Amino acid sequence: MNGWSLFVGFLFMVGTVCADQLPDGQQEKPNIILMMCDDLGWGDVGFNGNSIIQTPQLDHLAEKGAVLTHFYSVGPVCSPTRASFLTGRHYYRMGVWTANKGHLPKEEYTLARMLKKQGYATGHFGKWHLGTLSRTVSAKGKGRRPDVNFAPPWQRDYDESFVTESAVCTWDPGLGKRAVNNPYYHNGKPVDEPPVGCDSRVIMDKAISFIRGAVNAGKPFVAVIWFHAPHEDIKAGPEYLKMYEGYGEAAHYYGCITAVDDQVGRLCSELEDLGITENTALFFCSDNGPEGGEPEDRLKTRRAGSSGPFSGRKRSMFDGGVRVPGMAVWPGRIAPGSRIDVPMSVLDYLPTVCEMTGAELLPNRELDGQNILPILLGEQAVHEKSIPFRFRQYAGLVEGTFKLIIESPTDASSDRLFDLSNDVAEQNNVVSRYPEKAQRMRRQILEFMASAQKSHRGDEYDAGDYSPVDPWQELGKPADQVKRRMKSRKSGEE
Structure with missing residues (x-):
């Protein structure tokens, strides 16, 4: 092997660390992590000004990139947002009218399908809620029509999946009424032992295992991580309740959000240990605004979420129901400490990731989102599509x-x-x-x-x-x- 070949081989081995120093066209494809909470309000995180709920890991991560202060879930409830998140298309195009209605059609061109064509390892972890995971039973009963709404992630281009059909309790997710006909499925098979403890940790365990496997195989990866917290049933573990003593029932809501925060910190530490932080882009948002009406006394309820200064909550078309916390982090590309007030949404994920990875869009397929990378990089200040x-x-x-x-x-x-x-x-x-x-x-x-x-x-x-x-x-x-x-x-x- 001549000297030039040795040099090229060296660049390949250490490309994860110094990919941003390579000429355009020789950079490694970035890893993509897309995280989303369930019913997390715009005002429920420190990087949007919450002074009670402790989210130091999310706040620190936000400082490394851009806080998206005008970011929309598009859907004011769960399933619609998730359909748009994965496709860049409005959920009405797919008949996902509301929660537990319709499913993700196999004909849709999703993030997973797009990136799998680029050689990416694809993984989905946590909540699914885009169809049933069994042809015979559903957590929502026979009315969910599992025979026609069977649409699991393992049949939607995911190499690895660890998911539930719909919401489970944020503590001991394998137990209680939410777990009835709603087990975790790992690559198409119900898990043998019902998971207990912190649900966010259970999800992150599997996501990290997938990421390690992809890195060891030398493959870029896309990991979609959809936490259940802070959706009902809301329950925090003992260590988190202790952190919020004096806050009554609201301690459960606050605690399960801090539990998510801990797992985001754990994820970031893992990326550092694997040496892939600099070549990994992370996105974070919520699927809609917080649950419930504004309580007169928040200490008496676990529906303690904040929609910030906006009117409305979950199920509302006002911004409190659809404007959610958002951030985007891509080391070396997105300026740290940015705050961007340009309207953007989950519809923009697919076309943006397409641009970031050099993937291709389908011709003659209507997209409602747009590539927002120029906005994230500070090169553009207008979202061109309504x-x-x-x-x-x-x-x-x-x-x-x-x-x-x-x-x-x-x-x-x-x-x-x-x-x-x-x-x-x-x-x-x-x-x-x-x-x-x-x-x-x-x-x-x-x-x-x-x-x-x-x-x-x-x-x-x-x-x-x-x-x-x-x-x-x-x-x-x-x-x-x-x-x-x-x-x-x-x-x-x-």
Whole structure:
């Protein structure tokens, strides 16, 4: 072997450490870690100003990259956000109307499918909630139709998966009512021993094992880590309850978030030990705003989440239901200590990761997100695509600092336009002040809905036998019908 060959071999071996020093085109593909909490409010983390809940690991990680102060989950409940997270497409294109409705179609081009084509090891850990994990039973009963909504991650391009169908208790996840017909599945098989202790630790155990395996095999990896915390059933372990003595029932909520924080710190330490920190990009967010109404006395409830200065909570189209904590860290690329107030969302993950890894998008497949890497790198200050929203009888759009919410495809009398630059609580309807803007944004919403309806019926899929599980959901369901359903509901959607 000549001297030049030895030199190239040396670069290959140490590329994890010095990849950012290599010329463009010779850099290693970055590892990708995408983390998401469940029902974590915008105001529930230290990097967004919370002074009670201890999140030192997340705060430290945020200092190494960019805090995304105007980041949207898009869905105000769980399953919709998760569908958009993995595909870059609005969940209405897939018929995932709300929690426990529809599933992730096998025809969708996901992050895992895209990166697997690039030689990545692919792993998913924690909550799934994009279909059933059994063809015969579901945690949500027969009404979930497990025979037609079977869509597990091991059939969605993941090499490694350790998942539950839906929410479990944040402590002793293998026990209690949430665990009924809802075990952890490891690569398609229910685990033999029900997991006990801290659920976030249980999830991270498997994620770290996967990461070690990928590194030992010399493969880049993508790890999707979806924590259950702080979704109900909310229970903190003894050491975490001790940290929040004097906070009553809220100690359970605070404690399970700190437990997540500890596991994020553990993950970061593992990346350091493996020598891959500099070539690993990490993203963090929540799937929607915090559960429940604003309690008069937070110490009496475990629904103690904070939506910060925003109106609304989970299930709301107001920002408190869809604006969530967010961060992006990519050493050597994203400037440490950044705070970015440009609107972005989970819809942007797939096209951004595509750009970061040199992957390819599918032609003729409508994407609702965009590549936000120029924004994260400080090269651009505008999100070019408007961000669409849809839930129950409402549809909405964020365009720059303006947000429009409509309730009817034909009647604009109930339209509400907010200028988020000076009204983050969405208290002042400025439709009359900006009528042309409101009309143009309304047209955009209706155009998006028409496009989504075509996607829903399978127009973009190369599958002649495709048929959606549920019929298309028209805009404009009467508000009183929704209110009656909410009044009779015994327990909230996930």
